[in-house]
Amino acid sequence: MNKSTILLSVSLLFFSACQKQQKQEQSQTPNIVIVYLDDLGYGDMGAYGATELKTPNFDRLAEGGVRFTTGYASSATCTPSRYALLTGEYPWRNESAKILPGSAPLIIDTAKMTIPKMLKEKGYHTGIVGKWHLGLGIGDVDWNQRVSPGPNEVGFDYAYIMAATQDRTPTVYLENGYVVGLEKDDPLLVSYQKNFEGEPTGLDNPELLKMRWHHGHNNSIHNGIPRIGYQKGGEAAMWVDEDMADDFLEIALQYIREQKDNPFFLYYALQQPHVPRTPHPRFVGSSGMGPRGDVIVEADWCVGELVKTLEEEDLLENTLIVFSSDNGPVLNDGYYDDAVEKLGDHKPWGPLRGGKYSLFEAGTRVPFVAYWKGKIEPSVSDAMVSQLDLFSSLAQLVGSEKQGPDSHELLDVFLGKSNQGREELILEATSRTALRKGDWAMIPPYNGPAVNKMVNIELGNSNDFLLYNLKNDIGQQKNLAQSEPEKLQEMIETFQRIRGKEFQNIEQLELK
């Protein structure tokens, strides 16, 4: 061996050692993408049993990763679920964590630890693209200035969002606090109290509507669609509903391409299949189920594009993708859009009872998948996991000491290496709470209608305790509260321990 060969082999050795080290470092800070659907039900994708609706791209993640059969959103509505996801704290600990109007102030304390803040500390670039719905500003927002605090102030380096929901004003996007495309001489005004003089509304101007409202949703009209809340001005900034999926996708892909050389966290919060359901024309008719099915097909395509881009950028093996939904499904959520009429044999709730707004399982049990090519072996897990647990589990992954207040460290469960999920979990639906523990579900008595007649969903309100053994009764058909008094007692005690003092008196309720 001559000198130069020795030098070459030494430097080759050094090079491969460096590469190895780099890989190891990389493996602790993989990119993290949370794909979060809005109102996608447990039965709304092929991998969870849908046969009438085709979702090949959702299914690719579910079948190539850990597919959780018992994964939960923290709430049966959006704002509380999103609050819990980002903070690792039960939403009922924060009384502002309720469905918010588009004008609501930010409900995450800017001093609070969040997933994006925790990841930033570990060197991540953090971004959110899509639905926010956690409030902006401190009240009385001036949409013509930078709107803050918001996502940037709770940990996101980059934010491209809609403020609340697609059915609420303002119908504009905000990029890092600024309304996108706003023109100085046409200021944007928003109110949830009263209409602006001379502005048409869904209530008074049905002739202007291309989508009719069924309940609520009769305030300001944009794009022929009546919304919740009033607005005026800001014309140039208004989104085109049918382009929203493409708009968010484009920004998300751009974000990935820009951040590909450093660890990044992307919270990609799609708006589908929440109302108003406005598929791009190329997806109209694609499902045969009307707009609700069509926007699920559209969202599925978006997720396919996202994965394709990660693949093209050679990032897929270094990216953990978590896929889930913020709450269960609803058909008629306030507009006439054929969701009920064209459903056919499709069951958005799968084998579960209830839906969005419900304390029954379909309110919060949602599709939940962890996918990491080459790292996570495909499997189906029955471990109980909650979106709450992502905070502490991701912290474990990146080597952070931080923990969410109610978040469990379940990294091995998310990586498919363990089946030991949580033992117990409080579920929330429109400010009511229930307990899941082991195989059991317990719903305390609540006043109120058994069924929300507008959306036609059973809410879980009852004069009696409801107790179900989900192991052999996943559809919650047989109330065992009377026949299993000891189990009921145990569930009540656990519920009271977690929920605290104000729930002590439920014991007095008829334990007949």
Ligand code: NG6
């Ligand atoms: C409800 C709306 C519903 C939807 C929901 C929020 C009415 C009558 N209903 O108040 O259409 O917007 O709020 O959905 O206004 S969520 O997924 O963001 O929680």
Ligand code: CA
């Ligand atoms: Ca939702």
